[in-house]
Amino acid sequence: MACKTLLTVVTEQGPDGPGMAGLETAIALARREDAHLDVLVLGVDQTQYGYFSAGAGIAMVQETLAQAISGAEDLERKVRQRLATEEIRWAVDHAVAQLGGIAPLVGHRARFVDLVVQARPYGAGRSSADEAVVEAAMFDGQAPVLVMPDGMVNPPAFDRVVVAWNQSPEAMVAIRRALPLLQRAAMVDITVVDPPAHGPERSDPGGMLSQWLSRHDVRAEVSVLARTLPKVSDVLARHIRDRDANLLVMGAYGHSRFREAIMGGATRSMLEKTPVPVLMAR
Secondary structure: OOOOEEEEEEEOOOOOOHHHHHHHHHHHHHHHHOOEEEEEEEEEEOOOOOOOOOOOHHHHHHHHHHHHHHHHHHHHHHHHHHHOOOOOOEEEEEEEEEHHHHHHHHHHHHOOOOEEEEEOOOOOOOOHHHHHHHHHHHHHOOOOEEEEOOOOOOOOOOOEEEEEOOOOHHHHHHHHHOHHHHHHOOEEEEEEEOOOOOOOOOOOOOHHHHHHHHOOOOOEEEEEEOOOOOOHHHHHHHHHHHOOOOEEEEEOOOOOHHHHHHHOOHHHHHHHHOOOOEEEEO
16 A cells, blocks of 8 residues: 555553554554554543532542543653664654544544554443544544454555445545555455445446446456345455455445444444454545
8 A cells, every 4th residue: 555654543541452552553564565654642631520529620630631641651652662673764742632632633643644553443442532533533634544453463465355335425435545555456346235226336236436446457346245144244244254355445434423323333333343454434
């Protein structure tokens, strides 16, 4: 992938947390792509305003803020020690924000990079801050995000790619962002699950996308799958294994984030189930 600048955000969850796993992946990818790596160490101020007893408010605010700053500074030192052993170009900075302030902070940093690399934001040891970082990079930074599954540190070759196609603008944005990578892949599978019977591509699902990609020297094939499992994400996960793919490209959050949070949604479900890295954009 033609990446010159990578970003990973490490949240203050300790040196063995998912943020550090994302850092290791970002280092490996920066080494492979000869890219510059920016690392933002993020301390999250957990102050809960409105829950203090009379007279305790200011002291509690100062204490939680001091803990966030101290934690971020300590984690930054660990990150710098880790990067000092690498022969890559890198820069590290730290910042402190409340949960509601993560979006503008991360969004501003993500705006000036080619790819954001993060560990899976859901599961054991994750927090709402991890999810907020991924959303901020996509929504506020308009950057593509590579989300790594648990237990995978070294990124695969990305030479066998499944592209989830549902005719949505979000899916097309993700595909455009992934185009340099698709041009290098040996296999690109445009996967359409249960296409609408009356949509604009009803006679040839994925055909126009395949034709457009071929003009960019991408050799793609189309797989039209029936929804034989309860969720689209289940069908995609099975197809990824069947095709021995090592990357999924997909659009993110077709519905509002509020509806996704209440109802789940394909984006979260896919991130929880996929056995391979996911390149998302919106």
